[in-house]
Amino acid sequence: MNNLKLLLFFLTALCLLGALAGCSENSKIPPKEDLPEQTITKSDLENEAWQMEELYWKYVQNIDTVAYKTLWHDDFIGYPSFGNGVSNKTKIASWIPDLQKDPDLKFSYILHKKAINAIADVVIVFYDADEIWTDKEEEIAKKETFKFTHTWKKIDGQWVILGGMAASKNQDVLED
Known part of the structure; x- marks a missing residue:
């Protein structure tokens, strides 16, 4: 024992x-x-900002204006394609419900990345967006192309748009 x-x-x-x-x-x-500091490359920042643009359009597609507005900095000012002047965050989502107001047409989009440039911790994105409406036979009833630029910055771990501009793109004048 x-x-x-x-x-x-x-x-x-x-x-x-x-x-x-x-x-x-x-x-x-x-x-x-x-601890060793993680380095985020210019390419990483540019890819993250492009993913935010894709998220932006998913919110538009789903008419989720509440989530859409989370993408914008509170002090945002920009030149949207709607109206005749600049807009702040309070008015920025006003165009979204109109995209799907006709119940006989289905809204969709195609994004065309043109250029992305990260400068320090700010990323500027340039792209075109085809806005497409198809009828019940899936024929294109209407198509518009807009050019966009957004300036993104990550603040407190969240990407937000600081400024931007959108305008109708005249296909007859500008060819890539």
Whole structure:
């Protein structure tokens, strides 16, 4: 019985030593400032901003104006394709419900990336968007092409649009 007590004592002591060794100075997680910094490349930033443009259009397709407005900085000012002047965040989603107002037509879009440029932590995106309406036979009833530019910045981990512009694209004048 004494041998069993002695064996249990040694096993307990061994476990305690192992636990203490795990808490030694050498096994601590390094402080945040000692960890290597992740470098985000220009290409990474540009890809992230393009993904945000794709999300923008998914919100448009789904007429999700609440989620759509989360993409815009509170101090946004831009020149939209609708109206005759600049717009702020409060008016920026006003065009979306009109895209699907005709129940006989289905709205869709195709994006054409033209250029993306990351400068430090700001990304400027240029692209065309074909807005397409098809009838019940899936024939194109109407198609418009617009050119867009958005300036994106990641603030507190969230990409937001700081400024932008959209306009109808005249296919007869501009050819790529």
